[in-house]
Amino acid sequence: MGLGGETGRERLVVPLLAFLGVMAYALSMAVVTPALPLIQEGLGTTAGGAAWTLTAMTLSAAVGTPVIGRLGDLFGPRPVLLVVLVVTVVGMVVAALAASLPVMLAGRALAGVGGGVFPLAYTIIREVHPPHRTASAVGLMSSMLGLGGALSWVIAGPVIDWFGWRWLLWVPVAGLVPGVALAWWIVPRTGRRETARIDWWGALLFAAWLVCGLTALTQAPAWGWADPRILALAAAAAGLAGCWLAVESRVAEPLVDLRLMRRRGVWTANVASMLAGYALMAGGILFPLLVQLPVATGFGFGGSATQAALLQLPASVGMTVAGFAAGALDMRVGSRAVLLAGAVLTLTGYGYVAVAHDHMWQLYTGGIARGIGLGLAYAAVANLVVAAVPAGQTGVATGVNTLIRTVGASLGTQASAAIVTASAPFPGGTPTEGGFTLGFAVAAATMVAAIGLALLAPRQPPGPGDHRPDMP
Structure with missing residues (x-):
């Protein structure tokens, strides 16, 4: 399989993964940006509250992506990919139906795990495609990260004008529902490491310092760089990062080597x-x-x-x-x-x-x-x-x-x-x-x-x- 000659299904793997990358992360991340003023009005929140619909998914994706990539290395990328896609769809549906800001943020945070499609895709490409096609496939997959933002602006005006801002949130769902079925059918099974263990402490500390650091980075323009909350978050991020580095240098199978x-x-x-x-x-x-x-x-x-x-x-x-x-x-x-x-x-x-x-x-x-x-x-x-x-x-x-x-x-x-x-x-x-x-x-x-x-x-x-x- 893969290296010995591609089957018909394997030829569809890269186009499918590229499509899933756009729908699960690139487009779903960017699609709220053109609609932020309307989200603010529709949910009765502030401009800062509406901006958190973007921040919540960014934080979730940033924390989840390396962890999901590691899980794919340990248990095989196909089952992890299917779980990620299902969780992403659930999060998008919750966000699209949300009647309040907290529910919207919860849905967007769940949807953020869709960022894990990319490292899983790179693993799948490396395992199932012949070496002479790996670089092209990885290149195409990487370029999808920039495509979603442009698509979101192109479709935002017509969708908002004709159907309303909530339908922007349904666009990725419409793509991912059949995408999950296609992934189950097309993405091949690969091996897993039977004796592998997950570095849970490393994952917890990694998530903690990233959330603190990225929250400080994204909120500093609104709160001010000298705001005590920003300084406290930055200090917490530095301390937790130090603890994480100490843990990762000592465990046998670290989250990040x-x-x-x-x-x-x-x-x-x-x-x-x-x-x-x-x-x-x-x-x-x-x-x-x-x-x-x-x-x-x-x-x-x-x-x-x-x-x-x-x-x-x-x-x-x-x-x-x-x-x-x-x-x-x-x-x-x-x-x-x-x-x-x-x-x-x-x-x-x-x-x-x-x-x-x-x-x-x-x-x-x-x-x-x-x-x-x-x-x-x-x-x-x-x-x-x-x-x-x-x-x-x-x-x-x-x-x-x-x-x-x-x-x-x-x-x-x-x-x-x-x-x-x-x-x-x-x-x-x-x-x-x-x-x-x-x-x-x-x-x-x-x-x-x-x-x-x-x-x-x-x-x-x-x-x-x-x-x-x-x-x-």
């Missing part, structure tokens, strides 16, 4: 992943804001939310195509060179719009370069991690990589919004052009750092195979 994280191919890919996450979400903030600012500002375009979404669409298509093409490039030149090319393209796109944003075609040009570059970079970092770890650690290693990318995305969102807001001449005022120029320039600077990481990443011989190590 720290020796693995120190490998050059892993840590360079993880830091580059964080920078790529920043670059993705920086554009997700800066481009729509710039397009929708009034023409009277002298640099805004007075566009609608739909026009802002359409600006993102070509970049998302470019990102998806580039992610798939990255596999063929990986076979020719290696993941290190693909990451380098992606960082250079993304740097070029952001550098261009930092100095040239007077016309929409300039935004399209820079945005497409950014999308293609990020598609290459996302695929490259995932392939670098897959190639650097033994097969039995694929799920947890790619889960940590996805988590770090989520942290970078949160930083990109918060920092870009703060840069633009700080440029206003007075609190609540209209941002200045300099704020957008600086925001684009900072995003470009992250790619300068990513170029350095690409040069530090280990060289891998191009050609068939994922260069997987045999020993941890």
